[in-house]
Amino acid sequence: MARILAVDDSASMRQMVTFTLKGAGYQVTEAADGQEALTKAKSQQFDLIITDVNMPVMDGITFIKNLRGEANYKFTPMLMLTTESAGDKKAQGKAAGATGWIVKPFNPDQLLNTVKKVLG
Amino acid sequence: MSETAEEIAQHESNKEFKELLTFFLAGEEYGVDILRVQEIKGWDSVTNIPNTPEYIRGVINIRGSIVPIIDMRLRFNLEKKEYDATTVVIVLNVVNDGKTDRTMGVVVDAVSDVYNVPIDDVKASPDFGTAVDTEFVTGLATIEEKMIIVLDIDHMLNAAELAVIDKIAE
Amino acid sequence: MSIDLEQFHETFFEESFEGLDIMESGLLELEQGDVDLENINTIFRSAHSIKGGSGTFGFTAVAEFTHDMETLLDQMRNGERQVTEAVVETLLGSVDVLRNMLNAIRDGSDIDVSSVAEVTVAIKAILGEESAGTGSTETQVAAIPAKGWQVNFKPYIDIMKTGNDTVRLLRELNSLAESAEVTINNDSLPLLSELDPEDCHQSWSINLIGNDISEDDIREVFAWVDDECELIIESLAQDDSSVGSEHSDNDCRETEPNKRKTDKRSNKPVESSSIRVNISKVDELINMVGELVITQSMLSRFGEGEEFNASTIEKLKDGLAQLEGHTRELQESVMRIRMMPISFAFQRFPRLVHDLSTTFDKKIELVMTGESTELDKTVLEKIGDPLVHLVRNSLDHGIESPQVRIESGKSETGVIELSAFHQGGNIVIQIKDDGAGLNKDRIITKAKEKGLVTKEEHLSDDQIYDLIFRPGFSTADVVSDVSGRGVGMDVVRRNIRELGGAVEVKSTAGEGSVFTIRLPLTLAILDGQLVGIGNETYILPVISIIESLQVKTENINAVAGNSEVYRLRDEYIPIVRLYQIFGIKPISTELESGLLVVVEAEGKKIAIYVDDLLGQQQVVIKSLETNFKKIEGLSGATILGDGTVALIIDIAGLIELYQKDMANVVPIKGGGLAA
Numbered sequence: 001m002a003r004i005l006a007v008d009d010s011a012s013m014r015q016m017v018t019f020t021l022k023g024a025g026y027q028v029t030e031a032a033d034g035q036e037a038l039t040k041a042k043s044q045q046f047d048l049i050i051t052d053v054n055m056p057v058m059d060g061i062t063f064i065k066n067l068r069g070e071a072n073y074k075f076t077p078m079l080m081l082t083t084e085s086a087g088d089k090k091a092q093g094k095a096a097g098a099t100g101w102i103v104k105p106f107n108p109d110q111l112l113n114t115v116k117k118v119l120g
Numbered sequence: 121m122s123e124t125a126e127e128i129a130q131h132e133s134n135k136e137f138k139e140l141l142t143f144f145l146a147g148e149e150y151g152v153d154i155l156r157v158q159e160i161k162g163w164d165s166v167t168n169i170p171n172t173p174e175y176i177r178g179v180i181n182i183r184g185s186i187v188p189i190i191d192m193r194l195r196f197n198l199e200k201k202e203y204d205a206t207t208v209v210i211v212l213n214v215v216n217d218g219k220t221d222r223t224m225g226v227v228v229d230a231v232s233d234v235y236n237v238p239i240d241d242v243k244a245s246p247d248f249g250t251a252v253d254t255e256f257v258t259g260l261a262t263i264e265e266k267m268i269i270v271l272d273i274d275h276m277l278n279a280a281e282l283a284v285i286d287k288i289a290e
Numbered sequence: 291m292s293i294d295l296e297q298f299h300e301t302f303f304e305e306s307f308e309g310l311d312i313m314e315s316g317l318l319e320l321e322q323g324d325v326d327l328e329n330i331n332t333i334f335r336s337a338h339s340i341k342g343g344s345g346t347f348g349f350t351a352v353a354e355f356t357h358d359m360e361t362l363l364d365q366m367r368n369g370e371r372q373v374t375e376a377v378v379e380t381l382l383g384s385v386d387v388l389r390n391m392l393n394a395i396r397d398g399s400d401i402d403v404s405s406v407a408e409v410t411v412a413i414k415a416i417l418g419e420e421s422a423g424t425g426s427t428e429t430q431v432a433a434i435p436a437k438g439w440q441v442n443f444k445p446y447i448d449i450m451k452t453g454n455d456t457v458r459l460l461r462e463l464n465s466l467a468e469s470a471e472v473t474i475n476n477d478s479l480p481l482l483s484e485l486d487p488e489d490c491h492q493s494w495s496i497n498l499i500g501n502d503i504s505e506d507d508i509r510e511v512f513a514w515v516d517d518e519c520e521l522i523i524e525s526l527a528q529d530d531s532s533v534g535s536e537h538s539d540n541d542c543r544e545t546e547p548n549k550r551k552t553d554k555r556s557n558k559p560v561e562s563s564s565i566r567v568n569i570s571k572v573d574e575l576i577n578m579v580g581e582l583v584i585t586q587s588m589l590s591r592f593g594e595g596e597e598f599n600a601s602t603i604e605k606l607k608d609g610l611a612q613l614e615g616h617t618r619e620l621q622e623s624v625m626r627i628r629m630m631p632i633s634f635a636f637q638r639f640p641r642l643v644h645d646l647s648t649t650f651d652k653k654i655e656l657v658m659t660g661e662s663t664e665l666d667k668t669v670l671e672k673i674g675d676p677l678v679h680l681v682r683n684s685l686d687h688g689i690e691s692p693q694v695r696i697e698s699g700k701s702e703t704g705v706i707e708l709s710a711f712h713q714g715g716n717i718v719i720q721i722k723d724d725g726a727g728l729n730k731d732r733i734i735t736k737a738k739e740k741g742l743v744t745k746e747e748h749l750s751d752d753q754i755y756d757l758i759f760r761p762g763f764s765t766a767d768v769v770s771d772v773s774g775r776g777v778g779m780d781v782v783r784r785n786i787r788e789l790g791g792a793v794e795v796k797s798t799a800g801e802g803s804v805f806t807i808r809l810p811l812t813l814a815i816l817d818g819q820l821v822g823i824g825n826e827t828y829i830l831p832v833i834s835i836i837e838s839l840q841v842k843t844e845n846i847n848a849v850a851g852n853s854e855v856y857r858l859r860d861e862y863i864p865i866v867r868l869y870q871i872f873g874i875k876p877i878s879t880e881l882e883s884g885l886l887v888v889v890e891a892e893g894k895k896i897a898i899y900v901d902d903l904l905g906q907q908q909v910v911i912k913s914l915e916t917n918f919k920k921i922e923g924l925s926g927a928t929i930l931g932d933g934t935v936a937l938i939i940d941i942a943g944l945i946e947l948y949q950k951d952m953a954n955v956v957p958i959k960g961g962g963l964a965a
Contacts, residue, residue, distance in 0.1 A: 009335070009339065010302075010305060010339045010342065010343055011301050011305050012298045012299075012301040012302035012305055012343050012347070013339075013342065013343055013346065015298050015301055016295060016298045016346065016347075019297075019298070052342075054334070054335050054338045054339075055335070056332070056335065068451075068452075074451060074488070075450055075451070075453055075455075075488075076453050077453040077454070077455075078452075078453050081342075083338065083341060083342050083345070091517070094452065094514075094517060094518075097451070097452050097453075098452060098453075099452050099453035099454050099514060100454070100513070100514030100515075101514070104342045104345055104346060105342065105344075105345025105346040105347075105348075105353065106346065107295075107346075108295070117458065117462055118455075118458065120455075120458060120461075165934065167826070167927070167934060167935035167936065167937065168826060168874070169914075169918075169921060169924075169937065170871070170872030170873055170874065170921070170923070170924075170937075171871075171872065171873065171921065171922070171923070172921070178935075179914070179918065179927060179935050180935060181929045181933055181934065181935050184912075184929065185912075185916070185917065186912050186913070186914060186916065186917060186918070186927045186929075186935060187917050188917055188918040220916075222916070222917045222918075223917050224917060224918075
């Protein structure tokens with residue numbers, strides 16, 4: 001089954017995302033900030049990245065930008081979790097190489113639907 | 121415990137039953153709900169607790185728990201009796217009114233038996249002056265021509281504890 | 291499928307409360323003028339997290355409230371808004387409101403809607419002030435679904451480099467319709483030899499047939515890529531109308547500057563049942579248990595029918611010694627897990643002192659030391675309230691107003707020192723102020739009024755100061771909201787005693803007071819001195835023992851008929867015949883045949899007469915209240931090595947019992963007091 005990297009500095013969000021995705025049969029790895037996520041992504045191949053934007057140490061957009069530059073992540077879907085309904089964060093994300101976004105708050109079903117769509 | 125044909129028939133006729141452990145105390149036979157009985161121990165030494173009434177003999181250690189032991193004869197002002205070979209401590213789970221359950225032990229003369237009593241057969245007791253205050257008596261049951269005084273343990277043991285507070289002032 | 295999100299709620303609450311603490315300390319720093327961008331970002335992220343989480347878990351009221359806070363903080367971190375005191379005050383107020391909201395939700399009680407509204411208005415006022423007041427804009431486009439749509443989708447060349455997959459998009463599009471006709475356009479495809487497979491050169495024209503597809507549905511499929519493609523959507527049928535409406539909300543209301551009430555934060559002690567443990571502590575434990583297992587298997591060999599001779603007995607003794615060592619280490623390790631730094635209790639004080647100094651119009655500086663001193667988690671949680679009361683007391687009654695201070699030649703700003711350190715087997719917490727000190731005369735007068743002290747009694751200074759811990763005592767002329775209601779100090783002492791600790795006060799008029807709290811490092815284990823009284827064994831806490839001595843008759847003095855004191859060097863210590871108070875038959879009633887153990891609690895000393903001193907050992911404290919009740923003079927019980935129960939004496943309680951007995955001469959079971 002597909003391997004997903006879930007990045008968020010909020011433990012409760014990570015728990016919820018992991019629980020939801022694992023329940024659907026995906027393998028999930030967690031990270032609490034962009035730097036940790038980058039390290040993990042480099043040491044292990046993931047099929048999908050889901051990351052929050054506002055995080056300490058390294059934020060989501062910088063993380064996506066860095067990871068997109070890695071050869072084996074050129075085409076990997078990367079989704080941002082954002083509460084910003086303002087367009088600029090989404091645009092920044094896209095400019096950094098994000099595939100798309102999921103707007104917070106979301107419920108588990110919405111998450112699963114989006115993941116299914118993206119992973120096929 | 122052996123079941124008579126009668127008892128078996130009663131089971132089959134689907135009545136509600138209460139299983140009682142009975143014991144002797146100063147010539148009378150009393151019964152307590154067997155579900156409340158945690159264990160039966162022989163009498164052993166007890167650590168006395170200061171400034172408590174005489175009927176609270178003290179506490180013992182039961183697998184790491186500190187359990188108070190109450191002498192029933194002293195509690196109900198019956199004649200004192202030397203503890204002997206039949207003297208036992210019945211360790212009971214006492215339900216404490218919405219708070220957590222407690223474990224307490226009572227010293228009795230001897231254990232009698234275990235009986236299956238139809239609930240309907242436990243009749244309200246008239247005020248005929250048993251040793252035990254009637255407020256602690258659920259009712260009377262007749263088993264094999266004997267009268268068993270069925271006790272309300274929760275009430276009795278929780279009240280026993282409360283009585284301590286009054287006694288200090290005496 | 292629906293997943294129950296409730297299992298994540300507790301984590302959300304915990305991390306939100308932590309986030310609020312971070313916000314609060316960050317905001318306090320901002321107020322000091324420390325406008326650090328990283329700080330503002332940290333505050334922003336905490337608010338952002340709470341907003342996201344609360345939305346996800348369905349706590350809409352919290353999400354809405356936090357949204358405004360977040361907007362304000364976002365402006366601050368973007369440099370769009372100046373960090374002024376008013377803004378920080380409002381945000382601090384909103385932290386309080388959020389805390390209360392979260393507590394209410396967690397407990398299932400009602401949210402204080404009025405305080406929420408009050409602060410919301412204040413925030414919106416600030417937001418409305420400087421930004422153009424755009425508020426929310428709603429655009430509604432109702433698209434009437436046509437018979438179908440024609441979608442012309444031409445992705446830009448780099449579309450795949452953002453991880454988007456055209457096949458996926460087409461698949462999604464397809465799922466909207468009953469049927470679809472797809473025409474692919476390969477005109478732009480270069481020759482295979484020149485083709486870079488990472489580029490997208492194709493475009494599609496799709497006819498979606500269906501009666502209930504809206505244009506929005508289609509746009510949504512392409513939501514992520516609308517800047518990476520050309521998208522033309524036309525309906526297949528004739529009619530097409532779109533209705534749009536715009537709302538804008540402008541809420542600029544006048545509010546007065548927010549004078550935050552100091553009691554805004556509900557002081558409910560949140561006792562969480564989880565604990566954060568450093569991994570290294572856990573690893574230590576695992577190692578220790580490993581050692582224990584080795585020792586155990588070594589010892590179990592002896593149970594397997596090995597003969598007992600001199601050498602095997604030696605080995606057995608060695609094994610047992612090792613067992614003792616490992617068990618002790620394991621015990622220490624485990625206790626360390628429950629230990630947390632006292633900073634958790636101290637961290638509320640900067641805010642508290644800040645608020646109270648505003649309320650009382652005093653200038654106060656708070657100095658905290660020893661925040662890393664560790665103590666048991668349960669003790670930590672329960673010491674919070676008593677500490678708050680003592681600090682409030684110092685602030686309210688101790689520290690004088692700036693004018694008074696200047697007049698007495700002190701500096702305008704009063705100093706409160708909160709410190710913690712380890713001493714012996716205890717943790718000591720001190721609250722020191724450089725205020726006016728306790729007023730002896732007022733205390734004695736009040737005590738006499740309340741009948742706590744007879745007119746003739748002569749008390750030492752320390753004894754006078756100790757009176758403030760009596761129930762119903764308060765010398766405040768006006769009962770202020772914060773303290774002085776007279777229910778405080780005795781509750782403080784009781785709470786501290788319940789933790790196995792003690793509190794006392796020392797004071798110098800005009801210079802200040804020091805409250806000293808002593809607490810055991812752990813609630814569960816005690817260093818005990820076994821003593822024999824008659825045939826019974828009792829336990830005295832080693833920490834309270836000053837010395838033990840053999841009685842010299844010439845040092846015994848009788849006082850006023852029924853009490854005795856012992857002269858020890860230059861003081862007179864009351865002799866307590868424990869066997870009398872506890873109604874035990876002693877081995878001897880002659881003091882000279884036994885021993886006196888001098889103990890101390892809360893500044894008072896007594897000499898307990900015992901028949902014998904038996905060893906010292908560590909003792910696990912078991913509660914008497916679980917199955918029985920609290921007995922005065924006893925702090926619990928323990929199980930000795932031989933399986934019997936020994937009672938542990940509560941020194942402070944014993945002293946009170948003794949004093950009561952001296953006053954009443956009450957006959958007790960088993961013996962009477964010599965009248």
